[in-house]
Amino acid sequence: MxxxxxxxxxxxxxxxxxxxxxxxxxxxxxxxxxxxxxxxxxxxxxxxxxxxxxxxxxxxxxxxxxxxxxxxxxxxxxxxxxxxxxxxxxxxxxxxxxxxxxxxxxxxxxxxxxxxxxxxxxxxxxxxxxxxxxxxxxxxxxxxxxxxxxRASPEAEPAPSSEKSTAANVEEAPKPAAKPKPQKVPLDFIAKVLDDIADEDDDWVHLGALGQNISKLRPAFDPRLYGFKKLSDLIKGHPKRFELQARGATNGGSKDFYVRNAGIAR
CATH class of the missing domain: 3.40.50.1010 (5'-nuclease)
Structure with missing residues (x-):
């Protein structure tokens, strides 16, 4: 067949x-x-x-x-x-x-x-x-x-030479909007979400599930607002508050990440 x-x-x-x-x-x-x-x-x-x-x-x-x-x-x-x-x-x-x-x-x-x-x-x-x-x-x-x-990061442009720059023929270009400064990470909020969705028998939560639940509660949550490219980077950046564990494929495949609040008794 x-x-x-x-x-x-x-x-x-x-x-x-x-x-x-x-x-x-x-x-x-x-x-x-x-x-x-x-x-x-x-x-x-x-x-x-x-x-x-x-x-x-x-x-x-x-x-x-x-x-x-x-x-x-x-x-x-x-x-x-x-x-x-x-x-x-x-x-x-x-x-x-x-x-x-x-x-x-x-x-x-x-x-x-x-x-x-x-x-x-x-x-x-x-x-x-x-x-x-x-x-x-x-x-x-x-x-x-x-x-x-x-917004695209502003690129530095070379200053015009003094020979070609005159007040009559050079118009000052508008300055691009600056990137916003990173906000304070809502660590307590993330920790509470972890506590709420963690199983009683297992404190570890899949990183994807954490991200989905955070978005449901705060649609505007974005790691980039706090200076991190991804949620995993944000978690790694606060080892005193969270633990991150990689599981799964070892031969070049993608791994699953799990997270939990730090300081939990083993």
Missing amino acids: ASRTPAPRQQTHLAVLIDADNAPAAIVEGLFEEIAKYGIASVKRIYGDWTKPQLGKWKQVLLDHSIQPMQQFAYTSGKNATDSALIIDAMDLLYTRRFDGFCLVSSDSDFTRLAARLREEGLTVYGFGEEKTPKPFVSACDKFIYTEIL
Whole structure:
């Protein structure tokens, strides 16, 4: 009997909706690198009034990243028609049943109800916004990533020579936004989560399970906010509070990591 070809692994399809009025173009590289960790950006749309000069920086990167600009005029001063257009499109995309999740890129709390509604349909919602984003929107998402950590590191440029530099023909370039300083690690919070999910007979918890439970309680938790690339690095960086143990494959394969609070009697 001929062997069957295994079915291809199902991919996670995401709809990326960007509020151009509340998201800086400087995050675009890091944004899509981050989204690629969670799935394929099948739809990429960005909303704003493209007749206004404020969106000029976004215009420069749309083609490079195949983002579809959605034009929305401001019908009345003081009213944000862009938000309404994004929300309507999100609901239209939801009812196609073609997506596993949504990426909402904005620091605007007006999308709080949208995020909650999408989750009610069983879809995963990833939020992307600045640290000023109101907490209700952050909490409404399954995971929230602060865009400050997605900005490209500023590259040093050589100073122009004195011969070519004159006040008349040299325009001072704008300074790139600085990376945020690492926040204080919530060690007590992590320790409590470990205590809550650990089995009575085994204090060790799989590192992945720890990360999932932390995200459920604090969607905006991200090791990069505290100066660490991964959760395992954060745990290793605090040996007085946590113990990390590698288990599993030894011949070049990947290992599983387990963690527990330090000082537990053996």
